Amino acid sequence: MKFTLKDYQEEAVREVLENLRDSRAFWRDRNRKTAFSLTATTGAGKTVMAAAVFEALFHGDDNYDIEPDPGAVVIWFSDDPSLNEQSRYRLLEASDRLSISDLVVVQSTFQREVLEPGKVYFLNTQKLSKSSLLVRGHNPDDEGIEKDGQIRLMPDSRSFTIWDTIQNTIDDPALTLYLVLDEAHRGMRAATGAGEKTTIVKRLINGSGPVPGIPVVWGISATVERFNAAMTDMTGRATLPNVVVDSAKVQASGLLKDTIILDVPKEAGQFDTVLVRRGTDKLKEISSAWEAYGKQQDDAGTVLPLMVLQVPNAPDHNDIGRALDTIFTQWPDLPEDAVAHVFGEHSTQTFGRHTVPYISPERVQESTWVRILIAKDAISTGWDCPRAEVMVSFRPARDKTHITQLLGRMVRTPLARRIPGNERLNSVDCLLPFFDEASVKDVAKALMSGGDGGDDLPGRRVLINPVELKPNPSIQETVWDKLLSLPSQSLPKRHARPVKRLTSLAHELAVDGLLEDAGKAAHAEMHKVLDGARARYKTEIETARKSVLTVEGKSLKADLKGGGMSFDDFLEEADYAVIEDAYRRAGRAISPDLATSYSDYLARNEGDADDMEAALIEAHVTIGALGLVPGIRETLEAEAEKLANQWLTRFRVDIKNLSDERQDVYRQIREMSANPMDVDLARPTSWMQPTTIREANGSETPLPSFERHMLCDEHGIFPEDFNSWEGEVLKSELARAGAVAWYRNPSRASQDSLGIIYEDGGEPRIVRPDFVFFVQQDDGTVVADIVDPHGIQFGDAMPKLKGLAQYAERFGEQYRRIEAVAKIGDRFRVLDLKEAATRASVSTTTTIKALYESEDAFDYLP
Known part of the structure; x- marks a missing residue:
């Protein structure tokens, strides 16, 4: 892929490939047709995800641990040729493994007996209409070319209509035909309506006459309901789990x-x-x-x-x-x-x-x-x-x-x-x-x-x-420095690959001139790790080598005279193909690039210099054995994660001096970690903010306005519609001695929003505290306070509070106060999360109301 996929895109591609794998097995093993959809909101990059799927389907992909399907044929269907052309262009734009010849626009002159594997064919309803040259002369009720003793004439004397070609492709046991219905481009809407477009789409899915339905239907849709509605009257087809992209992750x-x-x-x-x-x-x-x-x-x-x-x-x-x-x-x-x-x-x-x-x-x-x-x-x-x-x-x-x-x-x-x-x-x-x-x-x-x-x-x-807000000119630079020094966190990556993350980081560091030959340095360090692992797991590796070098099996001996049968074990030496298969599998575990560089390293340092071919084969055997020892992969990934984090810390200041575009590249690499990572806050330069409340009767009331916010309008004020007790907290904090500024932490996932990791139901999530207040002390230094009005009525209130407590334990020294405020009855109560005893109570308590009513909390006073 030319593009680095977002985390949610990788997850979706993985799930789609799993569905396609299962669909292929259903069709080849049971002659069972299937359907499922990929659902993602507008702008999620559905075509980019499709490009990654096609690359893996046609060529295999180590990241997804998938082998190529040599018989895969794809029809991409929509109801507009210009939309097909745009989709084709985007696939080419996103992929570096799909060529122009792999993406075939079916024209009126198209003629093939069978569709060719490894290609995506773009079709639209116009090409399959009764007036199209591709289908003229075709009767879907015909049982064959000959009917009533007469040969059916084909358009332009061609041998096959497009329906014949589709039928022949489905009937070919070596091929699997996949139909992609681009519902977001109106392809599936026809299936729930009336008219010729409906007939065409249903014929593709259900089949008609001698032409069977296409075995695998993959709908790319904006909403899962629309796809499911279209599939309700589709016959003889099992539905697999739909792949639904989380809209929050897209935004x-x-x-x-x-x-x-x-x-x-x-x-x-x-x-x-x-x-x-x-x-x-x-x-x-x-x-x-x-x-x-x-x-x-x-x-x-x-x-x-x-x-x-x-x-x-x-x-x-x-x-x-x-x-x-x-x-x-x-x-x-x-x-x-x-x-x-x-x-x-x-x-x-x-x-x-x-x-x-x-x-x-x-x-x-x-x-x-x-x-x-x-x-x-x-x-x-x-x-x-x-x-x-x-x-x-x-x-x-x-x-x-x-x-x-x-x-x-x-x-x-x-x-x-x-x-x-x-x-x-x-x-x-x-x-x-x-x-x-x-x-x-x-x-x-x-x-x-x-x-x-x-x-x-x-x-x-x-x-x-709305009104545009800019940085408040009355806020001194020391306050901005304090805001930008506060630690924020990012969500971990579900399917992290630490070695790939390290090599990606090394590449970018070399591109920016921050670390010369960073790629070689990264691989050299990983070679040392693998050398150490070979010594540590010597016994396990010797056992694994025997597994790589031999093929075990059983042979059946049948006694035709006596009618008895027996199984005898056999053991044969592995040939080159078996060794290479073990090597490729190990490469998927430790990364293909590292497997290549380590095999060269072993061949040069431990192999026969006079026979490098044999030395490489021996190195491939060793690497194949390494891939069979689980502890080695765990050790390698831990060390790769450690080195990447060391480099990110070492070059942190240099990276901050790069352009936004380059910093964003490193941000994505930082977030490729399986563990929550610390990230820097960006300096806000422009916010858009509403100025009025619209009442139910249509009248307008100006929003309450506040001074001393980090961003403001031309009059120095910040308009905001707080709930009653958020407003009370704000007024109380601004009334404290030394209060010089405050920051309404954005609730959106932007780089200028302070995020804190918490866990809810086993899933990591982000909470964004409402307020950060800044106070100038007597010695002139500026300190920061997190004061979060913490509603207890929500189901995730307790997990969020625990996340805030864990953040306070780790980063408490960078704040004067970290407090969670809640309204219990008619009183405001507060938990001081910088207190170790309070954090201990938060970690063990299951009822948040009881926690605020306990001695761990105290009345919140200005």
Whole structure:
């Protein structure tokens, strides 16, 4: 893969491959057809995950411990050829093991008796319709080529229709045909409707006439409910567990923008011109912000944002022309040829005095000359443009679905990562001139679930008419230094591979010039570990070598005369193929790269210099034996984890001096650990914050405002809607002597949010304390206090409290106070987690209310 998969993507790929393995066994061993889905919210990278699956399916993959399937054939099906082309492009973009020839777009001239293994064939409903040359002359009820004594004529005198080809592929015992239904691109929706599209999809799944259903169906869907509904009337097919990607992990990954800003008029009326001007100003501002960020980072990719003008399906071209006039008046430096459209009419269109060319949706992202894109709803599904940062929609309020679908395509982060501390660059703007605040709530609700009706996306905020906050100029730098020194934690990786993590770190350190020949140094250290393990496990390795060098089995002897049978043991020397199989299996355990370098090391240092081929074979035997001794892998991984952590600590300051992009690479490597890792906080530079409370009757009330926050608006205030006792805690802390600043710790998974690990039901999770307060002591030093209003009514309250206590035990010296406050009856009670006795009670108590009522807690007083 050209891309490093996110943790959730690796987990999903692993589960999909397990399902495909089981599906293949069901089909080959029992002639049983199967189906399952991969469900992930918009922007999760479903096509990238599919690319990783195809690589492993066709070529095998040591990371997933999977051998290649030499008979694998894939049909990728959707209902739109342009969407297929975009999916094909993304697969090529993501994979370094799939070539152009492996990804075949089935054209009308296509003709094969059997589909070729190791390839993905792209089909769509148009290619399988009755009028298509690929199927013309085919009757699904025919029992064969000959019917009523006459030979069925094929289109263009070809020998096979596409249905014949599919049937022959399914019937070939050496092949396994997999059908990928790209439901997110509308492929599966047809299966629950009526008409020819429905018939085509059902025929692929259920079969018809002599053509059987495709053995394995893998649906890639936005919501599992939609796929399950489509599969309800599918016959003779077992369903395997669906692979569902946790939406919280998707949002936390940084692939999706954290904030969607909705601008609506404060009152009813026609405000299209006003909001077009405002949208143009936002485009100018975000363009300047990206330009400044690119200059600051030096190596950051250039982001040229665009604005989408979304119009009704039957738009007035003069209205569009007036909107373009407004844009060019507001931004005179914008080139006249910076406009394109994606209408169904694939021809140049005239809008007022403006002549605007057509561009295909999949080309918009790369065509950086496009800064204004005019669209209807054709691109609301199956199209992504991460640099689309602003949208002005002329859709009326009744078109909420069209708006949310298109906005759902605009939520990918332009650089495929979160910009540390800059919420402005992690957001997308939508201006709705024909909406009121009541109707826009439905849009906001849909966007909170990714626009697909699934689970909410934790960490994503939808803000209506917010204000931008910048660093508070009245806060002294020593306070910022204290904030950035506070230790934060990241979630561990479920399927960590410490040796791979070490070699990845070594590569990046060498790229940045921080450690010369880091890769050689890493492998040399691991060679020493393996040498030590060979001495420590000498007896076990000798036994394992015999297992590698011999093949044990049983032979059946049948006495034909007497009718008796017996089994005799046999023992044969292993041939080269058996030795290499053991070597490859060991390579998967200790990492293929390390297996290669260690075999070369053994051959050079312990082998016969006059016969290097024999020396390498002997080295492969040794490594194959090492892979059979469990303790060796455990020792190796522990030492690899230790060395990687030492290097990360050693080069911590150097890494912090790199660009955001390079720091993000090291952040991902740091988080590849199987253990929770300490991470640095990023300095926040821009937050978006709501300013009003919308009441049920539609009226607005300004949010309470507070001073001395680390970020503020132009008036020095921070607006926030706290619950009653959060507000009480805040007021009490700000009233304390020496209080100089406070920090509303973001609840989202951003680099400027302080995270603390806790365990709930055996799963590691992150709690983010509400407040950090800063106090200047008499000697001028600045100290930090965590004061967390801790609600006890939630099921995870006790696990979170235990996590906070463990954090206090480890990092308590860096804080003056670490306290958890709860309201018990009419009183506020507090637990001082810097006290060892209190932490001991937290670790043993199961009832949180009793804990706050015990002598370990005391009344919270300002």
